[in-house]
Amino acid sequence: MTAAGAVPREFEDLLTREGRRILSGAADFCGALADPRRRFLRLEGMVAAGRAEKLRRALETGLLPHLETMAMPIPPETIWEMQHDYEEWLPKTARVRTAYLERKRSAAYRAAAEIGLIDLLTSESLAVFAENIAGRKLDRKNGQQALCYGPGDYAGPHNDHHPENARAASGYLDLHLSLSSKAVDHQYLVYAKGGHFTEMLPVHGLGTLTIYRLPFWHYTTPLLARPEQEAKARRWVLLATYLYAREKKSA
Template sequence: MSRSSLPSEFEDLLSRAGRKVLAGTHALCGALADPRRRFVVADDLLDRPKAARVRAALEASLLEVLEPLAKPIPPETIWEMRRDYGELLPKTARASTIFFDSRRERGVQAADRIGLVRLMRSESYHAFAEALAGRKLARGWGLQVLRYGPGDYAGPHNDHHPENKRAAHGYIDLHLSLCTPGVSHQWLVYSRAGHFSEIASVAAPATVTAYRLPFWHYTTPLVGKPGSGRWVLLGTFLFAAAGRGATSRPAARR
C-alpha cells in the first residue's frame, strides 16, 4: 500500500462541521478552555466515507504489526490488603497498540508507509487540537495508535504525570475513533464533582474526542462481533510555553 493511501492533511478528513472547527466558527471551539469542562465528543466532525477508507487502510496494513497491551489487575491488590476498604487499583488495560518511540519499530514503519504518520503530523491536525483547546499548543506532539477488540478496555485512571514538568499542569489528548462494522457498544465513563457520573458512547463509526487532562475516566469493555474493533488515533499535545510554540514531545503512554 502506497504512501498516498491516506490524505496528507487531517483537514481532508473533515466534514462541513469539522471544517467549522478549523475556521473557528463551531460551538466546540475553545470548549476545553473552560476549566469546568474536561471532555468533548462529537460524531459529526469527520466525513464518514473518508473515515471508512482510513479505517479500511488500518485494517489492511496495521493489524499484523500491533503489539499486545495487557495490564491485568495485580493479585496483590487483594491478597496484600491489610485493612478493610483499603483498595488501591493501578491502571489496568487490554488492547493492541503501536508506540511511536522509535522509527525502527515495525508498526511505525507500516504506519509511515500508508501515510498515517504524515496525516497525524499534519498542520491541520495540530490546528484542530488548538481550536478545541482554545489556547496555543506545543509542537512535536506525541502519537499512539490503539485498537480495542471485543473485551478490550482501559480501567480507571487519571493520566496525571507529576514527574513530567511540562505535563504536570495539564495537556490535551485528541482521539480519532474509527469503529468497524460489528461493534455494538463501548463507553467512556468520566468523573464530575468527584463521581463517575458522566458517560459517552465512543462506538460510532467516526468519532472525535478531546480531553483536557488529567481527570478520572475509564473505557468499558468493547462489545461486538468476533474480529470487530475500534481504532483510536491518538495525539498528545502539551501546552505551549508562554510567548512561543515550544517543542517538547511527551512520552508514549504504556
C-alpha cells in the first residue's frame, strides 16, 4: 500500500466500533470534558490497530524526511544568573522533531497534503469526534501539527496558555493521536492535579487518543527505547487544535 493509500481522508475510517459510538454521540465518554474539574482524557481501543500501523508507516515514508528539530534546552542563566536561593524559574524546554502543517509553502505541508494527512486532520469526522468529547461546539478552522519523539525526546513542564490570543485565552481543545513503533518501551504524560504533578499516564500506544481541555500544567517524559532498538524507536503524535465556536448573540 502506498503512503497516500494508508492515510484516510476521514478520521472516521480509522475508528473501531467503540470509536464510532463516540462519533455518533452514544458513548459514555461523550461530554466528558464539559466537566470543569476534568482537564484530560486518554482513550484506548478507539482506533483500529491495523489502520493505525498503516498510518504510522505512511508517516515514516512520506513525512519523516521533512521534519525539523525543535530543541529548546535549559538556558544556563537559569542557574548562573540567580541571585537568591530557591528562586528557580524554568522556561518551557523541549526536544522533538515537528512539522507545523499550517505553513502551506513548506515542504512538510506539501508532503502531508500529498499523502492525505491534511485532509485527515481537517476532516469533519475528527471535528465531530472532538466536539462530542468536549461537550460543546468547536470552530471547524483548526490547527494541525505533527510531532515525532525519538529516544530521549521530551516536552518539559508547560501549560499551553495563550493570554495574548483573544479566542484562545479562555481555553481551547487539543486532540492527539499517538502512533508508536514496537521499538518504544515507554513515554508518559505527567499532569498537575490540585497544584501538584501527581498524575501520570502512558501515551506511547499505537492509536492512543489523548484529548486536552487546555490550559493546564503538564509535561511529557523522555521517550525510552527497548534495548538495542533506538534507531527504530519513534512515537508520532498527530495534533489537531480547536478553538471553541463563537456563541451566537441572541436577537
